[in-house]
Amino acid sequence: MGDPDAPPLQAAKLLRLLDDHGVRYVVVGGLAATVHGATRVTFDIDLVPEWTDDNLGRLASALRDAGAVLRAPSPAPIGFPIDVRALRQFEVSTWRTLLGDLDVIIGTPTATRGALASYDALASSATEHEAFGVTVLVADLDDIIESKEALSRESDLVALPELHRLRERLR
Secondary structure: OOOOOOOOOOHHHHHHHHHHHHOHHHEEEEHEEEEEEEEOOOOOEEEEOOOHHHHHHHHHHHHHHHOOOOEOOOOOOOOOOHHHHHHHOOOOOEEEEEEEEEEOOOOEEEOOOOOOHHHHHHHHEEEEEEEEEEEEEEEOOHHHHHHHHOOOOOOHHHHHHHHHHHHHOOO
């Protein structure tokens, strides 16, 4: 469930901003599932960026332009510098922007690979999709399912039956 205090997700504007800054990333999580045809509503964007200094610099610039502030486990945002060094401090960081929440993660959990699936691993099986007026690289449905199974959070477990049905329909 989304945070009721979060600004409404403006996915088109947020993805356009990332595109305008030339950020390389793979969309994962709920929005990726939606692009594949899932019907569950998502309230944020989860992405795995290419983990190079140049790309993280472009991502930091986009976050600053979106008025981002770091969200901690507590609901109150934290004043935190947004730069490459800051982004590298987190495996997962949640940023509250004027355009909605954005989760930046180093990779998605896997059940079979024993490690996080990095940008390179996800990009190798991802597909380009037109979504919200932008061409985005979207994680493969199998990768989305695997990460949700590995996480096993209640929200992920609830989403899995639809994702399994969707995968069967798409095959």
